[in-house]
Amino acid sequence: MRLGYNVHRWTIIWTSAFCIVGCGTETPEWCAEEVHVTYAEFGETFLRQHCNGCHGSEADNRHGAPVVVSFDSIEDVWVWKDAILRVTTSENPSMPPAWELDVGDTELLQVWLECGSELADQKSLRKFDP
Numbered sequence: 769m770r771l772g773y774n775v776h777r778w779t780i781i782w783t784s785a786f787c788i789v790g791c792g793t794e795t796p797e798w799c800a801e802e803v804h805v806t807y808a809e810f811g812e813t814f815l816r817q818h819c820n821g822c823h824g825s826e827a828d829n830r831h832g833a834p835v836v837v838s839f840d841s842i843e844d845v846w847v848w849k850d851a852i853l854r855v856t857t858s859e860n861p862s863m864p865p866a867w868e869l870d871v872g873d874t875e876l877l878q879v880w881l882e883c884g885s886e887l888a889d890q891k892s893l894r895k896f897d898p
């Protein structure tokens with residue numbers, strides 16, 4: 769978990785080199801060593817703090833965020849997973865538009881979306897339900 773951001777990126781590139789044939793949607797190999805991150809423990813709060821001010825369907829002012837790009841639920845997140853990773857973890861992240869994410873948050877986001885699953889997220893929420 770405490771890998772530097774660059775190490776992390778190289779691991780991903782290295783791992784994908786073996787994935788040219790037939791890796792499909794399998795969990796990346798580096799995930800085995802990562803702490804598991806879920807919606808209940810991280811994602812929900814992260815999205816509320818950094819994204820849903822514009823992307824929540826209840827947002828007062830979406831600042832132009834498309835109505836379809838909403839992150840209200842676990843299901844929404846998994847529909848938008850690839851797009852979320854693209855706009856937050858690329859060389860020049862475009863989201864959130866007005867501030868930068870901590871490297872730690874970006875790493876957790878990446879671990880959550882690349883190593884987690886919709887099912888794990890649903891279970892994590894059930895655990896937190898009284």
Ligand code: HEC
Binds near residue numbers: 820
């Ligand atoms: C200040 C408002 C605001 C915040 C906060 C915000 N967004 Fe956006 N988002 C927008 C706007 C406006 C667009 C449409 C224009 C664009 O694509 O740049 C957009 C578009 C998107 C898209 C679709 C773009 C594409 O290329 O597919 C995704 C995915 C996205 N945002 C993810 C996020 C994530 C993840 C966060 C939190 C880390 C976030 N946004 C935070 C305003 C915001």
